Each structure stands twice: as structure tokens, then as C-alpha cells.
Amino acid sequence: xxxxxxxxxxxxxxxxxxxxxxxxxxxxxxxxxxxxxxxxxxxxxxxxxxxxxxxxxxxxxxxxxxxxxxxxxxxxxxxxxxxxxxxxxxxxxxxxxxxxxxxxxxxxxxxxxxxxxxxxxxxxxxxxxxxxxxxxxxxxxxxxxxxxxxxxxxxxxxxxxxxxxxxxxxxxxxxxxxxxxxxxxxxxxxxxxxxxxxxxxxxxxxxxxxxxxxxxxxxxxxxxxxxxxxxxxxxxxxxxxxxxxxxxxxxxxxxxxxxxxxxxxxxxx
Amino acid sequence: xxxxxxxxxxxxxxxxxxxxxxxxxxxxxxxxxxxxxxxxxxxxxxxxxxxxxxxxxxxxxxxxxxxxxxxxxxxxxxxxxxxxxxxxxxxxxxxxxxxxxxxxxxxxxxxxxxxxxxxxxxxxxxxxxxxxxxxxxxxxxxxxxxxxxxxxxxxxxxxxxxxxxxxxxxxxxxxxxxxxxxxxxxxxxxxxxxxxxx
Numbered sequence: 001x002x003x004x005x006x007x008x009x010x011x012x013x014x015x016x017x018x019x020x021x022x023x024x025x026x027x028x029x030x031x032x033x034x035x036x037x038x039x040x041x042x043x044x045x046x047x048x049x050x051x052x053x054x055x056x057x058x059x060x061x062x063x064x065x066x067x068x069x070x071x072x073x074x075x076x077x078x079x080x081x082x083x084x085x086x087x088x089x090x091x092x093x094x095x096x097x098x099x100x101x102x103x104x105x106x107x108x109x110x111x112x113x114x115x116x117x118x119x120x121x122x123x124x125x126x127x128x129x130x131x132x133x134x135x136x137x138x139x140x141x142x143x144x145x146x147x148x149x150x151x152x153x154x155x156x157x158x159x160x161x162x163x164x165x166x167x168x169x170x171x172x173x174x175x176x177x178x179x180x181x182x183x184x185x186x187x188x189x190x191x192x193x194x195x196x197x198x199x200x201x202x203x204x205x206x207x208x209x210x211x212x213x214x215x216x217x218x219x220x221x222x223x224x225x226x227x228x229x230x231x232x233x234x235x236x237x238x239x240x241x242x243x244x245x246x247x248x249x250x251x252x253x254x255x256x257x258x259x260x261x262x263x264x265x266x267x268x269x
Numbered sequence: 270x271x272x273x274x275x276x277x278x279x280x281x282x283x284x285x286x287x288x289x290x291x292x293x294x295x296x297x298x299x300x301x302x303x304x305x306x307x308x309x310x311x312x313x314x315x316x317x318x319x320x321x322x323x324x325x326x327x328x329x330x331x332x333x334x335x336x337x338x339x340x341x342x343x344x345x346x347x348x349x350x351x352x353x354x355x356x357x358x359x360x361x362x363x364x365x366x367x368x369x370x371x372x373x374x375x376x377x378x379x380x381x382x383x384x385x386x387x388x389x390x391x392x393x394x395x396x397x398x399x400x401x402x403x404x405x406x407x408x409x410x411x412x413x414x415x416x417x418x419x420x421x422x423x424x425x426x427x428x429x430x431x432x433x434x435x436x437x438x439x440x441x442x443x444x445x446x447x448x449x450x451x452x453x454x455x456x457x458x459x460x461x462x463x464x465x466x467x
Contacts, residue, residue, distance in 0.1 A: 013440050017414070019421065036376075043377035044368070048446040052415045055396035061297040065311050069293070069318045076319060077282060127283060136290050 007035065012042050016049070063140050063156075067181045074124070074184035120213050121238070121247070124183035126231040129201045129249040132191055139191060142176035149177050153188045160206045160244050162188040165264055172200055172260070182247070198252035200260065209240045219258070224265045228258060237261040285325045288334040289318065295335070295417055296342055302412050303346050305401065316349065317342040336423035339413060343427050361407050364445035371448055380451065399449035407442035414439055 008028055014020050015028045032038050131137035141152040146164040153162040156179045166174065177190035185205040192200040215227040215238075229236040235257040238247045248264065250257035296317065300310035321328075321341050328337050400408055406428075413424035414435075425435040 010436065010440055013436075013443065017421070037372070040372040040376050040378075043381070044372060044447040045443045047377050047381055048443045048450060049415050051396050051450055052400065052411060052446065056298060056302070056412075056416050061293045061314070062307075062311075065297055065314055066293060068311060068315045072315050072319050073282065073285075073322055076322060127286070130283075131286065131290070134287075136286070 139176035140178035368444040410438040
């Protein structure tokens with residue numbers, strides 16, 4: 001007795017989705033070769049799937065969606081600390097009061113140190129650099145033209161003036177920029193690339209350098225204070241221009257990044 | 270002692286972003302198809318990422334981050350938006366019942382050949398209009414499997430239904446979508462008039 005269904009309707013779908021065994025797939029293929037009705041069904045399912053896939057391509061999420069998520073995560077980190085990195089200390093009854101107090105003090109000190117760095121502006125700038133480097137942070141406005149990028153930031157209605165400089169004379173080519181968020185502050189982000197692949201990421205945001213943690217080094221140059229931080233092979237330099245603070249992050253060598261920051265600040269002054 | 274910034278960079282936020290940020294275009298697209306409104310999609314994406322960040326400890330590295338994240342997105346949608354929305358889609362049975370009649374009257378291959386434009390060239394808005402006619406449960410199954418390419422098991426987990434239910438919804442949704450697309454093509458003049466099926 002033949003148990004083969006007359007028209008294996010749902011199995012046609014399973015065949016299309018690659019869910020049948022080779023043996024069963026061959027049986028359904030054989031049936032399709034002989035059955036016009038099932039071939040029509042298969043063609044209709046393929047048509048629907050193909051139309052759907054072709055018409056809904058992945059495109060970058062709108063800039064305000066990306067910024068909204070980043071700001072929400074920044075808020076979350078500020079409110080709770082980094083989840084999982086600092087656990088509340090659970091006092092045990094066996095511990096004496098002095099031990100409990102000492103433990104709490106140590107935990108609070110640790111929490112202070114971690115929170116200070118994890119939610120900090122230098123940490124956020126370094127993270128943005130890493131995301132640009134890895135391609136995880138896309139440029140909403142790719143251009144090599146500093147003027148065009150400046151106009152883009154005006155169109156995006158940033159609440160502060162941006163100044164995008166051409167660093168070609170210093171061996172860095174502009175790649176483009178985007179409206180972004182640096183540790184919860186709306187920022188203009190732009191990216192330069194050196195001839196040997198060195199990356200330079202600049203961000204500008206409304207704020208002062210008073211919000212920064214203590215720097216590894218602070219240098220004065222041409223009337224500006226430059227706050228210098230290090231993260232791995234990256235050098236992070238902050239300075240303030242009026243109501244706007246700029247940060248430059250680069251992996252082209254500490255002194256080179258610092259000198260680029262000097263040059264950029266000089267041009268802005 | 271490790272550089273504090275290295276420690277900071279390697280902390281949970283960085284690992285979370287490494288797993289999830291590249292998925293944001295797909296997450297937004299899914300949320301937009303679910304809610305039909307960009308402002309609601311934006312809120313869903315934000316809520317979902319926040320919830321995912323809070324529960325990142327539950328995510329097992331090496332497993333499918335996309336399936337995990339889409340499960341959260343759908344849960345946010347169901348909890349916060351779904352209840353507020355009244356389905357405006359047509360009855361899927363109505364479209365589904367047309368399917369065998371339409372196939373009997375016209376071969377899809379012939380319809381496809383007669384199109385003045387290829388399916389791959391159909392504009393986003395046109396397929397989107399057909400998709401929007403489907404009830405949410407069917408639309409979600411199509412989006413997760415056909416667009417986001419989740420497995421049946423992953424899509425079923427995201428939608429909170431058995432795999433068999435997902436399979437059935439998917440089958441019915443594809444048939445309904447074909448009928449809706451065929452109707453749309455006829456109205457828009459992309460192909461021949463829709464054959465009489467009654």
C-alpha cells in the first residue's frame with residue numbers, strides 16, 4: 001500500500017527551506033516533476049519568498065535610532081554602574097562589624113574607581129574609536145570634503161558649531177562623519193585615515209573639560225589645556241574650545257596624535 | 270596591573286555592543302514592519318536594546334545573538350504595543366482560500382514571466398503593502414524566517430510558539446502573501462489582469 005500523500009503540500013515548503021532529509025527531498029522532487037499542481041504551489045511559494053527578501057533589504061538604522069540606543073545605554077551605565085562589573089557586597093553574619101565596614105569601604109572604593117572609568121568620556125571616546133576601526137560604527141555621511149561635512153552637521157541641527165578641518169597636509173584624509181553620542185552627550189563625529197591605515201577619530205560636543213577624570217598628562221599649548229589619556233595603543237586627547245569640547249583619538253603614535261590635536265586646536269582658535 | 274581603560278573597554282558594555290550593534294539595522298527593520306510606525310519602531314529598538322543589556326548575563330557567547338535579540342524585540346512589541354493595536358489586516362483565511370483557485374487558473378511561472386518587472390525589482394512599498402495586509406502573527410513568521418533567515422526553531426522561540434505552529438503559520442502566510450501580491454500586481458498593472466477564480 002502506498003502511503004505517499006497525494007499532494008505533499010507542507011513538505012514542499014520544507015523542501016524549499018532545506019529541512020528535509022536528502023532521501024525525503026528526492027522523493028518530493030520526484031513528485032514535483034510529475035505533478036503540475038504541486039509545481040505551481042512551489043513556484044508561488046518561491047515567488048512570495050523571493051519578493052519579500054528582495055524588497056526588504058537591510059539598510060542602516062536611522063542615526064537618531066542609533067543615538068537613542070547609545071544614550072539609553074549610557075544612562076543605564078550611569079544609573080546602575082556597569083551591570084555585572086560591581087556587585088553589592090553581601091554582609092555575612094559571621095563577619096564582625098569591623099570586617100563588614102572594611103568590606104563595604106573597599107567595595108565602595110572599587111565601585112568608585114570602576115564607575116569613574118567605565119562611564120567616563122575617555123572610555124567612551126576609546127570605545128567609539130574601536131567601533132569605527134572594526135566597522136561597527138558606520139559613517140552616515142561619507143565624504144572627503146570638510147565643507148560638505150560641516151554643512152551636513154548644520155543640516156542635522158546640532159546645537160553647537162562644528163569645525164571640520166582638512167588634515168590632508170598632515171597626511172590624514174577625511175572619510176566622513178555622523179551625528180553621534182559620546183557618553184550621553186550629542187556629538188559630531190568625524191573620521192580621518194592616514195596613508196598607512198592609521199585612524200583618527202574626532203568628536204565635538206557641548207561641555208567642558210571639567211567633566212573629565214584625571215588625565216595621564218596635561219599639556220598647555222597655544223592657550224589651550226590638552227588632557228591626554230592612553231588606552232592600549234590609542235592616544236586620547238581632549239581640549240576645550242569655548243562651550244565645545246573636542247576629543248581626538250588616534251593609533252598613529254602618541255606624540256603624533258598630540259601634535260595633531262595641537263594643530264587642530266590652533267586652527268580653531 | 271592592567272590599564273584601567275583596557276579594563277573598561279573589555280567590560281560588559283563593549284562585549285554587548287560587539288554582539289548586538291551590527292544587528293541594529295535588522296532589528297529596526299523588524300520593529301518597523303511590526304509597528305508600521307517609525308516612531309514606535311524607534312522606541313521598540315531602544316527598549317529592546319536596554320532590556321538586552323540588562324539581561325546580557327543570560328546570553329551565552331557563541332549562540333545566535335540575532336535570535337536572542339529578536340526574541341527580546343518581539344517580547345517588547347507584544348508587551349507594550351501589541352495590546353494597543355487593533356489588527357487591520359485581512360483574514361488570512363480569505364487570502365489562503367483564494368490560493369488553490371488562483372493556482373488552478375494561472376501558473377505562477379506564467380504570471381512571473383508576464384510581469385513587466387522582476388520580483389527582485391519590486392519596490393519596497395509594494396511588497397510592504399501586501400505584507401501589511403497579513404495579521405501580525407503571520408507577518409512575524411514571514412519576517413523572521415524569510416527576511417531575517419532565522420531557523421524555524423529560532424523563530425518559534427522568538428514568537429513563543431511551538432515549531433509546528435510556526436511551520437503552519439509560515440506556510441499559510443506565504444500562500445496569503447502570494448495572493449496579495451498577485452492582486453497588487455494586477456491593480457498596479459505589473460502583470461496581466463488577475464484571472465477569474467470563481
